[in-house]
Amino acid sequence: MARLAAGPAPEAVILGDSLAAGWPGPDLDRATGLSTLNLGLPGDRVQTTRWRLAAMAAFAIRPCLAIVMVGTNSFADGDSPQTVTAGLGALVALLRAAWAPPVIVLATVPWRESPSGRSEADRLALNAAIHELARTESLALLACDAALGPDPAPGLEPDRLHLTASGYAALGAALASLPRPG
Template structure:
C-alpha cells in the first residue's frame, strides 16, 4: 500500500477560518451523539437529516475543499475536545481523487484517519462513505472512481461489518445519480441528501 499523504492544514485562509468556527462549536457543546467529518459533500448535509438518519444529536464538521490529509489535520486539532460520539460518519476523498491521488494513497489516508478517529474520540461505530458519482476531473475516468470505491469497500470488509460500516453512495443514489446532483455534477442537492440519509439509516439499522 502506498503511504498516505501526511496531515496538512486547509490551503485557503477561508478554510482555516471555517475550521476555527467549527472548533468553537465543538468546544461550546453539548457533546454530539453523532459527528460527520469530511469535505463539501459532508458540509452540505443538513444536520437535521443526519440526526434523523442516525437517531442521535448530530454535529456536522464538514469543510469544503477538504482532502483526506486535511481532514486528518483538522481531527488532530479537534482531538482534545473528546466529545465521545456514539457514531462518526467519514465522507472525504472526492477532492483527493480530483487531485490525481491513486486508490492506494487515498485508502491509506482513510485507514489512518479512521484509526486516529478511534484513538481520539472512540466512537463505537464508524461509517465510511464511498465517493459518489461525479463529473470526471481531467485525467480521471469513471473506472478510476469505481476502483477507488472497490478499495474502500475492501477496507471496510477488513474491519468487519460492525467496526467500520460502508455507506455505498452509488447504491443510494441509484443507476442515474444526476437527479441527486447540483448542476456542477459534483455537489449534492436536497434529493441526493435525502437518498443518502435514507441509506445511512438503513445501514445503521441493518447492523
Template sequence: MLTPILLSLCFSQPGDGSAITPEPREEAWWLQRVTKIQNEVDNSKKNADIIFVGDSITQGWEGAGDAVWDNAFKKYGALNLGIGGDRTEHVLWRLEHGHLDGIEPQLAVVMIGTNNFGGGQDSIDEVYEGVVAVVNKLTEEISGVHVLLLDIFPRGESFNKMRGDILQVNQALQATYSDVKNVTFLPIGDRFLEHDGTISKKIMPDFLHLSSKGYQQWADAITPTISTLLGPTQSIAHPATGIVVQGK
C-alpha cells in the same frame, strides 16, 4: 489573543502534499469554518452521539440537506465536521487539532476522498491510504467509536476515468473493512445513479454536490444501519418539567 486553532496554524509546518500527512489550509474562510466547528464541538458537552466527517458534500447537510438533517440526525445531537474542498490530509489535521476534543460520539460517519482526485492529483493508492488514515485516527482518538465508512460518491454526469479511479478505491476499502469489528463499510453511491449509470441534475445539480433530494437518499441509505448500531431513539419526558426530549 490567539485561539488554540490559530496557535496550531502558526506552528504548523507545510506538508508534503501527501494524502496521509496532516496539513492545514491557508484560506481565511477555511479557518473561519474550522473555528465554527470548534465552537460547536466545545459547546456539545459530550452530547453528540454522531459526528459526520468529510468535505463539501458533508458540509452541505447545512445547506441543501438541512431539513433532512433535522429530521434524521438532530435527535442524535449530530455534529457536522464537513468543510468544502477538504482532502484527507486536511481532515487529518483538523482531527489532530481540536475537532475531536472533549467529545465521545458513538458513531462517526465518514465520506472523504473525492477532492484528492478532483482538487489534488493523488494516485488511487494514495487516496486509499488517506481514507484509511482518517479511519485510523478516529478509532485511535475516540474510545469505543464505531466508524460508518461510506464509499466515495460517484461524480460526473456519466462514467469517466475519475469514476473508475474512485471505484477502485472503494473496492479496496470494502475489502479492507469487510470484517473489522469497529468499522462498517457501507457503499451507497449507486443510489445516486440512474438505470443507465448517469447522474441526474435532480440529484446532483453540478454532478458532484447533492440536492435536497440527494440528501434524502443519503439519509434513507444510512439510517437503518445507524439504528442497528446505536439502537432506536425514543422520546423521554423530563422528570421535572414533563417536557419531551430525545434520548436512547
C-alpha cells in the same frame, strides 16, 4: 463548519469535505437518529481532514457514531486509490484513538463528473478499495452509488459534483438503514 462549544456533547459526528459539510443538519440528525455535529469543510482532502481531527482530538467528546465522507477532492487531485485508502485508514485509526466511536461509517465517493485525467473506472476502483477498507476495518459502509441509484443526475447539483436535497435524502435513507450504535 460547526464549532465545538460548551454544552451537550454530540452523539454523532460527520467529518469530510463539501459533501459532508453540505448535508443539512436536520436531515443528518434524522438519518442518524442522533444529535450530529457536522465537522465537514469544503475543499478538504483526506490528509487535511486527518490533520483537522488531530487538532480536535483534545476535545473530549465520545460520539457513538462517526461518519467519514471524504475523498472526492483527493481523487480529483490525482491521488491513487491506494493513497486515498491509506489516508482513510490512518484517519480511521486516529478517530478510534481520539474519540473511540463504537460505530464508524465510511462513505464511498459518489458519482461525479470525471475530473481531468480521471475516468469513471478510476472512481469505481477507488470505491472498491474503500469497500475493502471498510470490510477489513469492520466499518459500516455508506455505498453512495447504490443509494443514489442507477441515474445519479437527480441527486446532483448542476456542477455534477455536489448533492441536491434529493441526493441527501437518498443518502440519508441509506444511512438510516445501517446498524445503529448501542
